[in-house]
Each structure stands twice: as C-alpha cells, then as structure tokens.
Amino acid sequence: MKHIIVFLEPKDEHSLKRTSYEAITAAKQTGAEITGFAVSGTQTALQSAAEYGLQKVVLAQHLLLNNYSSTAVSEALSQFASSVQADTIFISANATGKEIAPRISIKLHAGFIPDCNELSNDSAMRPVFAGKAKVHVKSNTPITVYSLRPNVFTAKSNPSAGVSISSFSPNLDESHAKVKVVSILKNEGHLDVSEADIIVSGGRGLKGPEHFTLIENLAATLGAAVGASRAVVDAGWRPHSEQVGQTGKTVSPSLYIACGISGAVQHLAGMSSSKFILAINKDKEAPIFKVADYGIVGDVFEVLPVLNQKLKALLGK
Amino acid sequence: MNILVCISQVPDTTTKVQVASDGISIDRTGVKFILNPYDEFALEEGLQLREKFGGTVTALTLGGETCKEILRTALAMGADKAILIKDEHKNDSYSVAFQISEIAKTMNPDVLMLGRQSIDYDSFAMAPMLAELLGLPSISMVSSLTIDGNLITAERDIEGGKEVLESSLPCVISAQKGLNNPRYPKLPDIMKAKSKPIEEIPSLSTDARISTMAMQLPISKRIGKVSGDSESEISDIVLALHEEAKVI
Numbered sequence: 351m352k353h354i355i356v357f358l359e360p361k362d363e364h365s366l367k368r369t370s371y372e373a374i375t376a377a378k379q380t381g382a383e384i385t386g387f388a389v390s391g392t393q394t395a396l397q398s399a400a401e402y403g404l405q406k407v408v409l410a411q412h413l414l415l416n417n418y419s420s421t422a423v424s425e426a427l428s429q430f431a432s433s434v435q436a437d438t439i440f441i442s443a444n445a446t447g448k449e450i451a452p453r454i455s456i457k458l459h460a461g462f463i464p465d466c467n468e469l470s471n472d473s474a475m476r477p478v479f480a481g482k483a484k485v486h487v488k489s490n491t492p493i494t495v496y497s498l499r500p501n502v503f504t505a506k507s508n509p510s511a512g513v514s515i516s517s518f519s520p521n522l523d524e525s526h527a528k529v530k531v532v533s534i535l536k537n538e539g540h541l542d543v544s545e546a547d548i549i550v551s552g553g554r555g556l557k558g559p560e561h562f563t564l565i566e567n568l569a570a571t572l573g574a575a576v577g578a579s580r581a582v583v584d585a586g587w588r589p590h591s592e593q594v595g596q597t598g599k600t601v602s603p604s605l606y607i608a609c610g611i612s613g614a615v616q617h618l619a620g621m622s623s624s625k626f627i628l629a630i631n632k633d634k635e636a637p638i639f640k641v642a643d644y645g646i647v648g649d650v651f652e653v654l655p656v657l658n659q660k661l662k663a664l665l666g667k
Numbered sequence: 668m669n670i671l672v673c674i675s676q677v678p679d680t681t682t683k684v685q686v687a688s689d690g691i692s693i694d695r696t697g698v699k700f701i702l703n704p705y706d707e708f709a710l711e712e713g714l715q716l717r718e719k720f721g722g723t724v725t726a727l728t729l730g731g732e733t734c735k736e737i738l739r740t741a742l743a744m745g746a747d748k749a750i751l752i753k754d755e756h757k758n759d760s761y762s763v764a765f766q767i768s769e770i771a772k773t774m775n776p777d778v779l780m781l782g783r784q785s786i787d788y789d790s791f792a793m794a795p796m797l798a799e800l801l802g803l804p805s806i807s808m809v810s811s812l813t814i815d816g817n818l819i820t821a822e823r824d825i826e827g828g829k830e831v832l833e834s835s836l837p838c839v840i841s842a843q844k845g846l847n848n849p850r851y852p853k854l855p856d857i858m859k860a861k862s863k864p865i866e867e868i869p870s871l872s873t874d875a876r877i878s879t880m881a882m883q884l885p886i887s888k889r890i891g892k893v894s895g896d897s898e899s900e901i902s903d904i905v906l907a908l909h910e911e912a913k914v915i
Contacts, residue, residue, distance in 0.1 A: 529806060625914070652896060
C-alpha cells in the first residue's frame, strides 16, 4: 500500500463517525501516505481527524453530492483516487460503505476485499461462513478497495500537527443521481446495536415483552444498546432493528450480555466476534455458554436485578 | 414486467465448517446445501411483482451441477424460467457479477432482484457490483418496496433508523429480511419442476481480481468462566468484568 484514500463520514458538527476514525487508525498502521476523502462535514468535524494522525483531507463539493446518492459518492471518490493515482481505498463496512465500496471497485477495475478484520501491507483477513472460518485474501490488481469491519480497528489517538482541507470538484451529472433519499427516520434516543460498545440482549427466557424492562434497565445502567434474539423479534416483542444474528445485525461490541438466549447458531453468527461475552441462562447446557467468557447459570428474573444493582454500585450510580 | 432474480446455493447455517484439502475452500463432504435464505425474499418479491404487474420471473444462478436444485426450487415456487451459468469454480465476487451482468444485458430486466448477502461469504457486494456493471441505480437491504409506474419507492434500515428512497426503473434491488414471507412450494409444483427445462450457459473466463491464500478455522480464546447465581458469584462476575476484561 503506497497511498491510501480513507473515506470519512461526519457524525455531527464536531466529529466524524467512529468508523471513520477506525479507518484512519488502520491506515496509519500501514505506514502508507494517507488522504482523507469526504463529501460532507464541517471544518471542525473534518479537523477532528488530526487526533488520529490524519494530515490531509479532501472535501468533494458538487450539488449532486448533497443527496448522498451512493452512485455520486462512488463516482466522486473514484475520480479523486484516479487523479492522485492512489493504489488503496479504505472504507468502513457500515451501511454506506456496503453500497459504495463495491461500486468504487468496479469503477477503478480494483480487487474488492470486504469486511476485513486484519490488514497487512498487501493482504487481509476476513471472517466467512458467519464467522465459522476466516480467509486470508490478496488482491491481484494494481488498485485495491478494502472495506473494514466496524468496531475492530480500535481508533487510536496519534495526534498530527493539524489537518489541511482542500476542495475537489468531481465531474457529475444526473446519471449519477438516479436514487434519491426521500426521508430519513431516526430511532430517537435509542443507541443502535451496530454502534454500541456494550449491548444487553434478551431472548425467549424473558418470557414476555413486558419483562424486557429488566433488559432496558440494565442497558440504561451501562449506557448500552438493547439487542434481541430472532425469536422475540418474530414474536413481535421487540423491533427488527434490535435483532442480532444472521438475519439481523452483526455486532462486535466490547461486551455482549446475552440474557435468556440459548445461543442458536444463527444468533452466534451475529455476536460471536464480541470482545467479551457474558451469558445468563437457567439451562447450564445452553450452547451460549460454549462461546461465553463469563456465564451465570440462573433465572434471569432473579439474576438481572442483582446484576444491575451491583453494576450501579460499581459505577457509582 | 421483466424480472430477473439472481440466486445462489450456500451451505446450510448449521454446517460444521471444515477446510478442504486445497486449504482455501470449505470441505463439501456431508454438507447440506440450500437456497440462500436472503434470495428467497428476492424470489418471493419477484413473484409478487409478477402477480401485480404481469410479466416473467427468471431465476438465474452461477455454479456447478448441484445448483440446479435451487433453480428447481425457484421453478416450484413459480418462476417462469431458470438459467444456470455453468461455472464449477466461482472465482470471486467480481467474476460472478461480471458473468451475470453479461446475461442480464441480453435480457434487459426492469427489476433485478437478489438477496442482500449470501450466507457463505457475506460480501454484500453483488447488488452494487451488478448495478455498476449494468449502469443501473441500486437500492440495497430493502425491507419494503412499492412500484408505481416507473417509480420504485423502497425502505432500508440504516444505523439508528430507516431511509426511504426513490428510483426509476430499471433498478437493482437487494432484499432484506422482512421484505415478505416467502411461499412454500406445493408438492405438485415441486414434482412438475423436476421436468421443467433449465437453460445452461457456459461460463465466461475472467481473471479473478482477488485470491484466497488460505482458509482457517478461528481459534476461540474464550475465558469460559461459568458460575452459579448466588449474590457473591454475581459480585465476582462484576469484578471480573471490571478488572479482568476491563469492559466496565
């Protein structure tokens, strides 16, 4: 890797998304030249990247970029990468990244290595078969696009002297903006499982939607997101946005607390790469205990209030 | 409406994965292969669109002889045509997307549907790659959609919310769980599908843009400390989370 273009996304007026900082950290570890590339963001947000060692950011500006059309974003980044003859592109494998990274790889005739969780200077490792195996992959092309699994490359403080921001005007037309975003509905006040550092997840062991308050209370104590197994989502107790598992979301938080979840293969597929797992289940044979770091064999109705109380005491709440 | 649904055959979710003797792929011995679950949503959506607007649903897959099984499932569910691009090697996402796009160019579909990911390699790459190769718009991970004339309106989950998007046809759509409830093929239709024709097309050779150097089973490094539910044991766990795991 000689020159890496890192795709950056703003979170708000002051900062970028954590996944953008993670991508910068991953790029810094290669020793290559790095240019950050964004299609939106305030000066403050873009400059916050200096904390992680970035020195150069290019902000693409064009009317057609305002609507976040994945085709327009992909075209703009590809044009920029070509103009500086970059050989590597790093994009987070979040929802946006999943749309733009494959398109950019086609535009640049580049090999595309998705969802990497380890990188070296010319190859990557990534999980396959829902994490049951991993593959070591190499690109055969002069340019390579890598998408990075979120929450793996922990963002590392490594301050640079500052970020210089320059502007880029891509050549875009209506053909790049055929998909229009009509509206965005945010789940107000709820931390999404895919962005959370701690997740408290509930399954059928909770016996009914009304008992999920036990999960919500523990989550509130820890500042965690609430997750759910497929069974309780299918039963209508919790929304699909909380579902963790093969047909839900894949998460890799620092701590995953599985409450009343047996640990079906499909659920494990979504959370087995969590850094630490605590399982609470009254069945000591439950498969979840085979992947847990810590396990409590007991009734969630008795354990969760005690656990919540002890965590509050520890956290001074 | 001309609807093309791209499907793939994958190992069943409960498969115990072993590495084959070539060191770079999954050992297929004793593995049960199924129609990729996300592609079922795509097929069902295609069939519902045909019920609403008329037209044809073509199921297309790339792979070896065993992939005919999923095409028979698609025919039993109600697909009008089935096509197999005969490629035993299935090099990488790009070579699959390239070959499918060459066929799609001859068919000119109004809607190209597929599942958001295949549960073997989890790349999520096919829909955007196909769209780019065909010069078409794409909307991925769609959980609901409506078509009105030439306009498609779709909803997709994003981190912390939902997006509603619009595009004109033709368009590439990848299906998310919740898009619909796939129908179970009826036994008479399963029997009829056994003798329906499957068009076979030879594969086009393309260079793989990425190569697998090795496949390994991950080593599980879990602490595995399981205890009872007494108050003191719960206290120990809390302490361990704080001092050993350092996550609280």
